[in-house]
Amino acid sequence: MxxxxxxxxxxxxxxWVELVSGVVIVAVVPLIAxxxxxxxxKLMADMQARLxxxxxxxxxxxxxxxxxxxxxxxxxxIPDNADKLVFWLAPVVSMTxxxxxxxxxxxxxxxxxxxxxxxxxxxxxxxSSLGLFGIVLGGWASNSHxxxxxxxxxxxxxxxxxxxxxxxxxxGLLLAGTLNIRAIVDAQQHLGVWFxxxxxxxxxxxxxxxxxxxxxxxxxxxxxxxxLVAGYMTEYSGFRWALYFLGEYANMIVVGAVAATLFLGxxxxxxxxxxxxxxxxxxxxxxxxxxxxxCVWRAGKQPARVQTWFMWGxxxxxxxxxxxxxxxxxxxxxxxxVPGLHGAFWFLLKISAYIYLFMWLRFxxxxxxxxxxxxxxxxxxxxxxxxxxxxxxVAMILETEYGWNRWLAMIATTIxxxxxxxxxxxxxxxxxxxxxxxxxxxxEASTEDSYAx
Amino acid sequence: xxxxxxxxxxxxxxxxxxxxxxxxxxxxxxAVFLITTLLATxxxxxxxxxxxxxxxxxxxxxxxxxxxxIFVIMxxxxxxxxxxxxxxxxxxxxxxxxxxxxxEVGVMLWSSRKVPGQGFLLPNAVPAAKLLPNTExxxxxxxxxxxxxxxxxxxxxxxxxxxxxxxxKKRT
Amino acid sequence: xxxxxxxxxxxxxxxxxxxxxVITRRNVIVVLMSIELILNAVNINLVAFSRVFGDVAGQxxxxxxxxDAAAEAAVGLGIIIAFFRNRETVLEDEMDLLKW
Numbered sequence: 001m002x003x004x005x006x007x008x009x010x011x012x013x014x015x016w017v018e019l020v021s022g023v024v025i026v027a028v029v030p031l032i033a034x035x036x037x038x039x040x041x042k043l044m045a046d047m048q049a050r051l052x053x054x055x056x057x058x059x060x061x062x063x064x065x066x067x068x069x070x071x072x073x074x075x076x077x078i079p080d081n082a083d084k085l086v087f088w089l090a091p092v093v094s095m096t097x098x099x100x101x102x103x104x105x106x107x108x109x110x111x112x113x114x115x116x117x118x119x120x121x122x123x124x125x126x127x128s129s130l131g132l133f134g135i136v137l138g139g140w141a142s143n144s145h146x147x148x149x150x151x152x153x154x155x156x157x158x159x160x161x162x163x164x165x166x167x168x169x170x171x172g173l174l175l176a177g178t179l180n181i182r183a184i185v186d187a188q189q190h191l192g193v194w195f196x197x198x199x200x201x202x203x204x205x206x207x208x209x210x211x212x213x214x215x216x217x218x219x220x221x222x223x224x225x226x227x228l229v230a231g232y233m234t235e236y237s238g239f240r241w242a243l244y245f246l247g248e249y250a251n252m253i254v255v256g257a258v259a260a261t262l263f264l265g266x267x268x269x270x271x272x273x274x275x276x277x278x279x280x281x282x283x284x285x286x287x288x289x290x291x292x293x294x295c296v297w298r299a300g301k302q303p304a305r306v307q308t309w310f311m312w313g314x315x316x317x318x319x320x321x322x323x324x325x326x327x328x329x330x331x332x333x334x335x336x337x338v339p340g341l342h343g344a345f346w347f348l349l350k351i352s353a354y355i356y357l358f359m360w361l362r363f364x365x366x367x368x369x370x371x372x373x374x375x376x377x378x379x380x381x382x383x384x385x386x387x388x389x390x391x392x393x394v395a396m397i398l399e400t401e402y403g404w405n406r407w408l409a410m411i412a413t414t415i416x417x418x419x420x421x422x423x424x425x426x427x428x429x430x431x432x433x434x435x436x437x438x439x440x441x442x443x444e445a446s447t448e449d450s451y452a453x
Numbered sequence: 454x455x456x457x458x459x460x461x462x463x464x465x466x467x468x469x470x471x472x473x474x475x476x477x478x479x480x481x482x483x484a485v486f487l488i489t490t491l492l493a494t495x496x497x498x499x500x501x502x503x504x505x506x507x508x509x510x511x512x513x514x515x516x517x518x519x520x521x522x523i524f525v526i527m528x529x530x531x532x533x534x535x536x537x538x539x540x541x542x543x544x545x546x547x548x549x550x551x552x553x554x555x556x557e558v559g560v561m562l563w564s565s566r567k568v569p570g571q572g573f574l575l576p577n578a579v580p581a582a583k584l585l586p587n588t589e590x591x592x593x594x595x596x597x598x599x600x601x602x603x604x605x606x607x608x609x610x611x612x613x614x615x616x617x618x619x620x621x622k623k624r625t
Numbered sequence: 626x627x628x629x630x631x632x633x634x635x636x637x638x639x640x641x642x643x644x645x646x647v648i649t650r651r652n653v654i655v656v657l658m659s660i661e662l663i664l665n666a667v668n669i670n671l672v673a674f675s676r677v678f679g680d681v682a683g684q685x686x687x688x689x690x691x692x693d694a695a696a697e698a699a700v701g702l703g704i705i706i707a708f709f710r711n712r713e714t715v716l717e718d719e720m721d722l723l724k725w
Contacts, residue, residue, distance in 0.1 A: 007454035086481060118504040118587050126512040132520065133488065140481065140527055148527070155520065179588055460627050464635045471639055471662055475646035480654050487658050490639075494665050497635070501626060501676045503684050506668070506691075513691050518661065518698045525702045526654055529709050537716060540649050547648035551641050558637050562630055583679070590681045591688070599685050606692045613696030617703035623710075 021113045025102050033249035034064030040359050047363045058310035074238035079143050082235070086141035091236065091243035094134025098250035101128035105257040106181045108267045108344035120181035121173070121262065125166060128254050131247060132158045138244070139232035150231025153370055154222035157212055160377035161219075165209035165255075167385035171202035171392045172262040185266035192273035194265035198410045201388050201417045203263045205381055207357070210255040212377065214248060217362040221370050256354035257347075264350045267343030281338075284345040285326030292318030380424050387420045459500050467493035478539055480526045484519060491515050504587045632673035639666035651716045657701050664694045 012019070038053065038060065045052030053060030078087060104123045106112040117123060132155050139151020172195050176184040188194055196203045212219040222231040233244050260266060271277040295315035302308045325341055328334040368376070391413035398409040467490050474486035491514050498507040595603055639662055646659025668687045675683025709715060 004454070011455055083479070083481065086485065089485065119508045122508045122512070126508050126516060129512065129516045132516075133523075136520065136523055137481075137485070140523075152524075152527075155524075159520070456627060460631060464631070467635065468638050468642070471642040474662070475642055475650065475655070475659060480652060483655050483658060487661065490662065491665065494639075494669060497632070497669055498672055501632075501672050503672045503676065503687075506672055506684050506687050509688060509691055510668075513695055514661070514665075518695050521698060521702055522654065522658060525706060528706060529654065529715050530713075537651065539651060541651050541718065544649040547645060551645050551648070554644075555637065555641050559634075562633060562637075587681075587684075591684055594681050594685050595688070602689060606689055609696050610692060613699045617699040620700070620703035621706045 018113050018115070021111060022103065025113065026099055029099060029102065029250055029253070030246050032253070033246045034068060036249050036252070036355065037067070037245070038063050043356070043359050044363050058307050068242065071238055071242040076239070077237050079235045082143045083141045086137050090134045090138030090141055091240045091247070093137065094131050094247035095243045095250065097127055097131035097134065098247045098254055101254045102250070102257070104181065105254065106185070106261070106266070107257070108340055108347050109182070110340040111344060112181070116180070116182070119179045121169065121179050121184065121258065124254060124258055125169065128251060129158070129162055131251060134244070134247065135232050138236065142232070142235035144235055146234045147232050150222045150234070154215060154232060157215070157219065157222065157373060157377070160374060161209040161212035161381070164377055164381040164385050165206055165213060167382065167389060168202045168205035168209060169258070169262060171199050171385070171388050174389065174392050174396060175199060176262065181261055184262055185268060188265050189268055189272050194263065194268070196263040198406075199263075199388070199392055199414075201384070201414060201421070202392070203259070205385050205388065206259055206263065209381060210259065211358060211361065212373070214251045214255060216252070216358055218365040218368050219373055221367060221373065252355055252358060253351060256351040259354055260347060260350040267347045269342070269346050281329060281342065282326070284342055285322045285329070288318050288325060289322035292322060375428075380428065383424060384417070384421050388417050391417045456500070460497070463493045463496035463500065467497070478535060480531055481523065484523050484526060487522075488515055488519050491519065502584055502587065505591050626676055629673060629677055632669060636666045636670040636673070639669070651718060653705055653715050653717050653720070656717065657698065657705070661694055661698065664690055
């Protein structure tokens with residue numbers, strides 16, 4: 001056999017799992033991002049006491065497909081004098097950065113494209129931060145002032161909050177002792193507790209910083225419609241805009257995965273080492289079966305026949321999922337499947353909870369003004385993250401060198417960090433009070449009514 | 454075989470993008486090609502099993518320095534510079550001198566390849582299985598033997614930050 | 626890993642392309658970018674030798690070079706911005722007066 005052909009076959013034989021995982025990620029993530037958009041619209045509708053998309057498909061479930069088809073058949077508009085190479089390149093960079101970052105994430109103990117990479121977590125953060133080239137190049141290439149301003153503001157915001165997010169992750173990494181993703185989760189299993197309980201301030205800082213990282217509300221000034229039309233996405237229409245949007249939702253999945261890995265225990269169930277909590281292992285199958293039972297109960301109450309069939313279909317899918325999750329627990333020869341399946345279930349559940357939190361914050365909080373945003377990032381989050389790194393380091397030294405109880409050390413240093421946070425907020429209030437008192441007092445209300453006839 | 458394919462891919466991309474970067478008229482295009490060169494160089498680092506340098510290159514060089522370059526290129530008005538002559542008057546002399554240097558180094562490398570007694574007396578590379586975890590080893594050396602240069606580098610970065618801010622500020 | 630000569634050849638090629646860029650281009654920003662390319666070529670050289678000898682000191686040096694390149698790029702770009710604000714040009718032949 002030709003030696004190159006033989007080498008190719010050996011390559012495929014050694015690396016087929018990673019290749020298939022990579023193909024699955026690239027094929028499935030855009031679809032999942034589309035359904036995340038639908039989920040956001042339905043949740044927004046629910047919190048605003050309305051129904052959301054209901055027309056396309058049963059309960060609006062084919063809405064992402066309709067949106068995708070519409071975006072694909074739209075006319076491809078390129079502005080006059082736009083730089084064609086860079087205009088084409090920018091959305092591609094944005095989407096590629098998000099998808100490549102998913103390569104190092106472990107969705108469970110078995111599904112990981114880049115296994116055993118020594119700097120796993122840093123790879124995810126570093127590559128996902130390359131997405132800001134998509135923003136800044138896209139804004140520049142559009143040759144329009146809304147785009148440039150939105151791009152510059154968005155980039156400034158991303159760079160500031162990246163620093164805060166990185167420092168918050170450093171606190172978690174101090175506890176883990178390694179950057180390897182599998183080793184981080186193993187450290188949490190070894191310690192028997194998720195790192196969020198040992199370093200809650202770091203988790204909070206990371207949540208806030210990652211909301212700003214992904215340009216989500218309340219930090220979405222660069223793409224707010226009333227401010228800058230659509231910021232850097234103004235001149236993009238059709239499929240290019242879809243790529244940007246999918247890149248943003250894929251970025252949300254990436255930051256959720258990083259938080260789940262480092263702080264929320266990755267693919268471990270709650271209380272991973274406690275033996276009398278082993279009944280929690282049955283929770284995935286039971287909860288999926290419970291959703292199936294709920295669908296069966298609602299199926300009888302649907303107004304139209306196609307909706308009844310749809311509910312029965314969803315119920316059958318849920319029961320199939322419950323069987324897949326439950327049967328390996330009970331049958332001994334299939335027990336090797338349990339860590340992979342259940343790990344993936346818990347991991348996806350944690351990411352979903354994190355994304356649900358993002359969406360909840362979007363529907364609830366008003367938008368930050370840009371200077372308030374930058375002030376929050378540089379004056380409050382970064383100093384707090386640095387103090388937190390010091391605090392976690394001190395706690396670890398107290399535990400190892402001076403023999404303190406781990407929980408006592410961590411709680412003491414968390415209290416010190418919260419005291420530092422209160423101090424920073426008081427400084428902020430004083431600064432705001434000084435700024436507003438320096439402004440001239442408002443003039444007397446004039447008696448002239450400018451709208452009077 | 455896989456090693457060869459990876460090396461030639463990254464090396465080809467690096468040299469091609471570097472050549473394109475030096476010859477583009479539009480400075481933003483040059484910046485984009487420098488980004489691809491830096492990413493290809495990061496790939497070479499990864500192939501050499503220097504994982505921390507790989508990710509440091511991506512985060513610091515591509516994610517930091519190139520963003521700075523692109524911001525400055527946007528601040529500086531390009532349209533005037535776009536229509537000027539791009540290469541200075543000494544380009545032929547420069548090209549000749551550089552190619553002479555290239556020829557010298559190339560001859561040296563090529564001749565040392567064939568004669569075992571002279572040239573590079575390098576041992577074979579340490580087999581990959583015996584390499585220690587890269588980040589831990591790098592951190593050990595950095596904070597153990599090279600702590601003073603590390604602190605000096607942080608002071609240098611502080612000075613550079615302050616200097617850049619002072620120089621770029623508008624005089625009000 | 627490939628035989629060391631390949632990495633040295635790549636490093637030399639990038640160094641020379643960067644040198645050509647520094648000497649021949651008129652746009653000062655492209656000159657700065659070529660300097661970054663030269664520093665990268667040196668990094669490849671250092672990391673390749675560090676891999677051959679199994680000694681991580683080469684990578685430590687490469688890390689310091691990356692930090693140094695960041696500082697130098699920041700200061701250099703600050704100078705360019707300050708100069709552009711005064712003279713409205715980025716071409717190196719037009720930056721020929723020390724004071725005016």
